[in-house]
Amino acid sequence: MRRPGVVILVHGVLIVGLILVAFPFFWMVSTSLKTKDESVSVPPRMLPEECRWENYAEAWNKAPFARYFVNTAAVSLAVTTAVVVTSLLAGYAFAMMEFPGKKILFVLYLSTMMIPFEVVLVPNFATINALGWQNTYAALIVPWMANVFSVFLIRQTLMSLPRDFRDAALVDGCGHLRYLWYIAAPLTRPILITAGLLAFLGSWNAFLWPLVVTNTEKMRVIQFGLQMFLREESTDYHLLMAASTFTILPIVVVYVVAQRYFIEGVSGSGLKG
Amino acid sequence: MARHLSYHVPRKKTTGIKKEAERYGCWYNLDLKGGSMNRTRESLLGYGFLIPSLAVLGTFSLYPIGLAIWMSLHKCGFDGARETFLGLANYAEAFGDAEFWSALKVTVFYALGTIPATLVLSFVIANLLFMKIRGRGFYRSVYFLPFVTSAVAAAAVWKWVYHPQVEDAFGIANVVLNTIGLEGQKWLLEPRGVLTIVFGGMIPSWAAGPSLALCCVMVNSVWHALGFSVVIFLAGLSNVPTEMYDAAKIDGAGFWRTMWSVTFPMVSPTFYFLVMVSTIGAFQTFTPIYVMTAGGPAGTTTNMTMLIFDKFYTSHGTTGYAAALAIVLFGIILVLTSLQARFAGKRVHYA
Numbered sequence: 001m002r003r004p005g006v007v008i009l010v011h012g013v014l015i016v017g018l019i020l021v022a023f024p025f026f027w028m029v030s031t032s033l034k035t036k037d038e039s040v041s042v043p044p045r046m047l048p049e050e051c052r053w054e055n056y057a058e059a060w061n062k063a064p065f066a067r068y069f070v071n072t073a074a075v076s077l078a079v080t081t082a083v084v085v086t087s088l089l090a091g092y093a094f095a096m097m098e099f100p101g102k103k104i105l106f107v108l109y110l111s112t113m114m115i116p117f118e119v120v121l122v123p124n125f126a127t128i129n130a131l132g133w134q135n136t137y138a139a140l141i142v143p144w145m146a147n148v149f150s151v152f153l154i155r156q157t158l159m160s161l162p163r164d165f166r167d168a169a170l171v172d173g174c175g176h177l178r179y180l181w182y183i184a185a186p187l188t189r190p191i192l193i194t195a196g197l198l199a200f201l202g203s204w205n206a207f208l209w210p211l212v213v214t215n216t217e218k219m220r221v222i223q224f225g226l227q228m229f230l231r232e233e234s235t236d237y238h239l240l241m242a243a244s245t246f247t248i249l250p251i252v253v254v255y256v257v258a259q260r261y262f263i264e265g266v267s268g269s270g271l272k273g
Numbered sequence: 274m275a276r277h278l279s280y281h282v283p284r285k286k287t288t289g290i291k292k293e294a295e296r297y298g299c300w301y302n303l304d305l306k307g308g309s310m311n312r313t314r315e316s317l318l319g320y321g322f323l324i325p326s327l328a329v330l331g332t333f334s335l336y337p338i339g340l341a342i343w344m345s346l347h348k349c350g351f352d353g354a355r356e357t358f359l360g361l362a363n364y365a366e367a368f369g370d371a372e373f374w375s376a377l378k379v380t381v382f383y384a385l386g387t388i389p390a391t392l393v394l395s396f397v398i399a400n401l402l403f404m405k406i407r408g409r410g411f412y413r414s415v416y417f418l419p420f421v422t423s424a425v426a427a428a429a430v431w432k433w434v435y436h437p438q439v440e441d442a443f444g445i446a447n448v449v450l451n452t453i454g455l456e457g458q459k460w461l462l463e464p465r466g467v468l469t470i471v472f473g474g475m476i477p478s479w480a481a482g483p484s485l486a487l488c489c490v491m492v493n494s495v496w497h498a499l500g501f502s503v504v505i506f507l508a509g510l511s512n513v514p515t516e517m518y519d520a521a522k523i524d525g526a527g528f529w530r531t532m533w534s535v536t537f538p539m540v541s542p543t544f545y546f547l548v549m550v551s552t553i554g555a556f557q558t559f560t561p562i563y564v565m566t567a568g569g570p571a572g573t574t575t576n577m578t579m580l581i582f583d584k585f586y587t588s589h590g591t592t593g594y595a596a597a598l599a600i601v602l603f604g605i606i607l608v609l610t611s612l613q614a615r616f617a618g619k620r621v622h623y624a
Binding site: 007010011013014017018020021022024025027028031040041042043044085086087089090092093097098099100102105108109112114115116117118119120121122123124125126127142143144145146148151176177201204205207208212223226227230237240241244245247248251252255256259262263266267 | 414443553564582600602
């Protein structure tokens with residue numbers, strides 16, 4: 001039906017875009033496998049003569065990356081779990097229950113999405129100080145334990161479930177807690193996974209907040225660690241690129257495995273209210 | 274499956290306590306006789322479910338707004354302590370400060386340079402991908418990949434791409450320029466405006482445009498955000514009923530006509546959503562600028578967020594001032610988004 005010329009043109013445009021989008025990734029990995037001399041050679045080589053995987057070990061050992069990874073993994077997992085639990089509870093309350101002030105509370109929740117981060121940055125730092133939480137996991141985790149976007153997604157999904165489920169549960173004498181655990185949570189599992197993944201992504205890639213609330217090497221998270229490494233090793237580009245590669249590797253692996261959920265989650269953000 | 278059976282069972286009209294229960298979503302079987310008791314119970318449980326998220330949001334999203342306003346009216350130290358009441362002096366200082374106007378200009382340049390480019394590119398790509406061509410899933414995955422990459426690592430790679438030609442190191446961007454016979458640039462170290470670089474010295478300084486360094490950061494940002502917009506546009510496009518395209522075809526509408534009269538109006542809510550989200554995002558950009566230029570060269574990439582960070586974190590005793598800057602920025606974002614909402618209210622077509 002479509003002319004083959006059009007198809008070829010479309011692929012052509014998409015492939016050019018693809019090359020532009022993918023080039024920085026290619027260049028990062030390629031540089032990370034070169035020797036120092038190779039990485040700065042004139043004219044530059046597209047591919048290393050032989051892959052120097054030991055660059056990764058060298059970069060890894062030049063800074064306490066193991067520590068950064070453990071910190072980040074702990075923080076990200078805690079945040080992810082907390083976001084899923086708090087969002088499921090709040091989403092369930094907004095979708096399935098009636099109580100005075102529900103509408104106002106929901107608008108209040110949604111309005112927090114409009115608050116830019118730099119506005120709360122300064123006062124939140126003061127709050128963390130007042131609580132004595134500098135350089136603690138609590139400072140990295142607690143402020144991120146709720147996510148309004150996830151609450152919204154879960155509420156929308158629960159509201160779209162067939163009414164019959166609820167009616168059947170009512171007839172069988174099932175209360176809210178049991179309904180939540182046995183019906184609502186399993187049926188919204190894809191959305192819960194999505195919410196968890198987005199929380200994990202945000203937490204793994206967080207930079208400004210950890211920069212502000214931590215200042216000891218022991219408490220540093222991976223993005224902050226990478227930034228310090230960039231500053232300190234400013235000329236060894238092959239090592240910098242190796243460090244960048246292993247920093248994004250976990251999230252890329254998670255993305256490749258669960259991309260359906262990532263893309264669904266992001267598309268969900270365009271839902272009409 | 275069971276749907277086709279449902280008409281055999283006549284739905285009984287709900288009355289009295291049952292109707293009440295339906296209306297309030299109560300679980301009437303728990304306590305059929307005392308509806309009000311049930312409602313109280315459900316209300317308490319509902320509040321209980323909200324407490325965890327409300328506690329976090331209240332402490333770290335809502336309360337800080339009030340605290341920020343309070344801080345902006347005081348002179349306070351690094352931790353918010355040792356306050357002297359200043360009234361609106363912090364605001365007055367901001368409006369009289371060249372740094373503030375420069376940061377605002379950078380922020381506006383950044384928004385104008387990234388948002389239209391991202392939207393146009395992603396709209397084109399989304400439409401191409403929507404043609405159901407082979408490998409669209411693969412294309413979509415790769416286009417989306419930068420979005421999951423951390424801003425720090427992405428900025429590190431772009432910084433390497435832009436490496437200026439100094440001594441022994443050589444960035445790939447300059448290699449490309451040299452190959453096509455142009456002079457290498459200083460990229461992230463270049464404070465001159467792009468228009469000055471292209472047209473030479475006859476451009477007056479007020480019309481020099483954003484610095485080349487800022488443009489480099491913008492390229493990184495467009496690359497980073499593109500996949501997000503593509504995916505949102507794809508979702509928007511898939512919401513357009515195919516009957517509308519069929520109808521347009523029967524009426525003899527060509528490609529452009531269909532685009533103008535069907536696609537644009539139908540995805541206008543998506544456009545509106547993306548403009549709003551991107552505006553808020555552009556106004557709070559921090560990480561790529563911090564990693565790539567740290568606000569330099571000559572302050573030409575210091576946007577509002579960088580300035581706030583600087584006043585709050587690097588300088589001493591200017592926390593109140595930083596809070597005032599943040600409140601001003603919040604005000605600007607609120608005005609912009611409400612203007613967008615008013616504009617969109619007239620033009621955006623909701624299906």
